[in-house]
Amino acid sequence: MAGxxxxxxxxxxxxxxxxxxxxVLFAIGLSLIFGMLTVVNFAHGAFYMVGAYVGLYLISLGGxxxxxxxxVPLLIGLFGLxxxxxxxxxxxxxGIDYPLLLTFGLSxxxxxxxxxxxxxxxxxxxxxxxxxxxxxxxxxxxPLYRLFxxxxxxxxxxxxxxxxxxxxFGLIIRAGARDPQIVRVLGVDVSRVxxxxxxxxxxxxxxAGLLAAPLQGVIPEMGGTILAEAFVVTVVGGMGSIGGAVxxxxxxxxVVGMTSLFAPEMAKVSIFALMAVVLIVRPQGFFGRAGLLS
Amino acid sequence: xxxxxESLEKSRAATFSWYDFATRHRASLAxxxxxxxxxxxxxxxxxxxxxxxxxxxxGFNLVFGxxxxxxxxxxxxxxxxxYLCGIAIVHFGWxxxxxxxxxxxxxxxxxxxxxxxxxxxxxxxxxxxTMALSQCVYYLFYQAVDWTGGENGLRGxxxxxxxxxxxxxxxxxxxxxxxxIAAFVIAAFxxxxxxxxxxxxxxxxxxxxxxxxxxxxGYDVTLTRLLTFVLSGGFxxxxxxxxxxxxxxxxxxxxxxxTSGLVxxxxxxxxxxxxxxxxxxxxxxxxxxxVVSVWTVHWQLxxxxxxxxxxxxxxxxIWGTLIARGRR
Numbered sequence: 001m002a003g004x005x006x007x008x009x010x011x012x013x014x015x016x017x018x019x020x021x022x023x024v025l026f027a028i029g030l031s032l033i034f035g036m037l038t039v040v041n042f043a044h045g046a047f048y049m050v051g052a053y054v055g056l057y058l059i060s061l062g063g064x065x066x067x068x069x070x071x072v073p074l075l076i077g078l079f080g081l082x083x084x085x086x087x088x089x090x091x092x093x094x095g096i097d098y099p100l101l102l103t104f105g106l107s108x109x110x111x112x113x114x115x116x117x118x119x120x121x122x123x124x125x126x127x128x129x130x131x132x133x134x135x136x137x138x139x140x141x142x143p144l145y146r147l148f149x150x151x152x153x154x155x156x157x158x159x160x161x162x163x164x165x166x167x168x169f170g171l172i173i174r175a176g177a178r179d180p181q182i183v184r185v186l187g188v189d190v191s192r193v194x195x196x197x198x199x200x201x202x203x204x205x206x207x208a209g210l211l212a213a214p215l216q217g218v219i220p221e222m223g224g225t226i227l228a229e230a231f232v233v234t235v236v237g238g239m240g241s242i243g244g245a246v247x248x249x250x251x252x253x254x255v256v257g258m259t260s261l262f263a264p265e266m267a268k269v270s271i272f273a274l275m276a277v278v279l280i281v282r283p284q285g286f287f288g289r290a291g292l293l294s
Numbered sequence: 295x296x297x298x299x300e301s302l303e304k305s306r307a308a309t310f311s312w313y314d315f316a317t318r319h320r321a322s323l324a325x326x327x328x329x330x331x332x333x334x335x336x337x338x339x340x341x342x343x344x345x346x347x348x349x350x351x352x353g354f355n356l357v358f359g360x361x362x363x364x365x366x367x368x369x370x371x372x373x374x375x376x377y378l379c380g381i382a383i384v385h386f387g388w389x390x391x392x393x394x395x396x397x398x399x400x401x402x403x404x405x406x407x408x409x410x411x412x413x414x415x416x417x418x419x420x421x422x423x424t425m426a427l428s429q430c431v432y433y434l435f436y437q438a439v440d441w442t443g444g445e446n447g448l449r450g451x452x453x454x455x456x457x458x459x460x461x462x463x464x465x466x467x468x469x470x471x472x473x474x475i476a477a478f479v480i481a482a483f484x485x486x487x488x489x490x491x492x493x494x495x496x497x498x499x500x501x502x503x504x505x506x507x508x509x510x511x512g513y514d515v516t517l518t519r520l521l522t523f524v525l526s527g528g529f530x531x532x533x534x535x536x537x538x539x540x541x542x543x544x545x546x547x548x549x550x551x552x553t554s555g556l557v558x559x560x561x562x563x564x565x566x567x568x569x570x571x572x573x574x575x576x577x578x579x580x581x582x583x584x585v586v587s588v589w590t591v592h593w594q595l596x597x598x599x600x601x602x603x604x605x606x607x608x609x610x611x612i613w614g615t616l617i618a619r620g621r622r
Contacts, residue, residue: 040418090606096418097364101562102605104555108598116592224551228429231422239419265437272430276411279423283414 010139018146020253021153025208027233027245029201035240036197043103045223046110051206052213065128076206077199084198122219232275238288321487325480338468351560351572353529359567362502367424369553370431371527374404375534380448401531409523432549447545565611
């Protein structure tokens with residue numbers, strides 16, 4: 001233990017937070033879609049992966065990273081809108097398993113399409129020049145890009161919070177999550193609201209994929225791994241709760257960061273152990289309402 | 295309402311019905327089909343794969359079709375069965391029958407471990423928790439390199455002859471190999487038929503149809519779910535053990551979550567909650583995969599698209615649709 005200074009632990013904590021930020025972005029999209037549409041989006045990982053590839057493609061065309069930060073969520077969101085309208089909408093009212101199964105099939109198709117277009121092997125994704133290097137954050141030097149990831153996540157969360165809490169459309173979304181039938185009776189076109197929520201959720205997934213690309217590169221299978229980990233986040237945080245997704249996402253990131261410092265071989269397994277503990281102690285998660293899904 | 299169904303039952307009993315006959319002797323019927331099957335199939339290796347995946351889907355269907363819980367973690371049950379069977383042979387030098395027993399036991403124990411945690415959640419959570427836990431199992435087996443071979447898979451499961459009460463069978467011969475594996479699969483079909491026909495089988499379906507009413511009738515819903523999941527683990531463990539003997543290697547991909555997704559596709563394609571659906575689904579799926587992969591390497595694209603079409607237009611699956619037609 002003598003070799004582990006306080007600074008090293010603090011740095012690893014920050015690295016965990018940066019990783020957690022990606023989980024948070026991924027999980028809030030998943031949670032938002034589930035909370036509104038009661039659809040478990042098994043293609044969420046595929047949207048995330050396509051987001052990274054679209055970013056890669058735009059940069060190869062001569063675009064820059066900042067343009068991608070705007071264009072990727074827009075394009076992925078539009079794609080998400082089309083998917084909801086054409087594929088998922090016919091399944092409402094047919095049982096909760098069917099949209100899940102459909103999005104699972106969709107993820108196969110999306111991954112294979114990317115393999116056809118870009119090949120089976122992965123690509124490195126360059127960190128934009130201005131974000132390369134490291135800055136001193138008081139306890140040591142920390143990669144600037146990871147700091148940027150944390151900041152960008154905070155900005156997205158703030159924007160989402162303002163949208164949900166302060167706009168009239170956000171009010172409709174929150175009301176629709178509580179009781180879609182009453183909202184419909186009040187004259188709101190709920191299916192349009194669902195369409196837009198699915199678009200927002202997938203746009204955030206694409207954004208998360210783009211942010212994660214410089215950290216780990218892009219491969220067609222990158223979505224599958226994070227999907228399982230994001231399920232852990234949603235189970236720990238409580239499904240359908242955005243606050244729960246934020247807290248649990250950061251917690252999972254920190255747990256991974258810390259175990260990879262102390263026991264690297266246990267890093268992948270640790271978060272599932274965390275989930276097992278939460279399931280035993282509090283099966284509905286931190287902020288989940290008991291019996292919501294029965 | 296009940297009078298109408300009763301009179302229907304009577305008229306059915308009076309006139310001989312092929313449907314009832316088939317339902318009563320479903321396991322024997324499956325046995326006959328399995329015994330004839332390799333004689334009409336061009337490749338015995340494909341026929342063996344269909345048997346094994348059909349058994350895997352049969353076990354999965356008990357949870358998905360009959361109990362009504364969608365599990366995305368069945369790869370862990372299949373994989374544990376395969377690995378334990380392989381480890382018993384490679385590391386301990388156990389005979390083949392003991393290794394198969396180890397595989398079945400592995401499936402049962404793994405299902406108990408996953409089940410105890412996953413049953414605590416409800417509804418759609420079950421799919422997510424089983425998937426996450428099976429991913430955990432994947433990492434554990436991946437890292438236990440000394441026992442499982444890690445990334446390279448577990449190699450050296452060489453079973454050349456099957457000794458059976460003084461009878462020596464050449465396991466290398468594809469036909470004999472098929473019939474040895476078929477014997478286990480047929481036994482599994484009889485066991486499954488017996489479970490479903492038992493009072494416990496009725497409770498399983500009662501829980502699926504109306505959880506509240508089953509609880510009000512005095513049945514322990516949680517325990518029923520756990521027991522069913524564990525039983526399913528036994529069938530999948532057997533499938534895994536047979537797979538290990540057949541391939542003489544256990545690849546790490548057997549634990550990958552795509553293996554879990556595969557069985558969901560097979561069960562839905564064949565018809566969930568039907569007795570023959572899983573086997574038919576496995577046959578159609580694997581033949582399709584074989585045909586399409588000759589023509590393009592991107593068979594996942596075709597398979598995914600067909601699966602989407604099934605969810606949208608044929609949720610009852612091939613056998614489910616045929617039964618619905620036949621009953622009319």
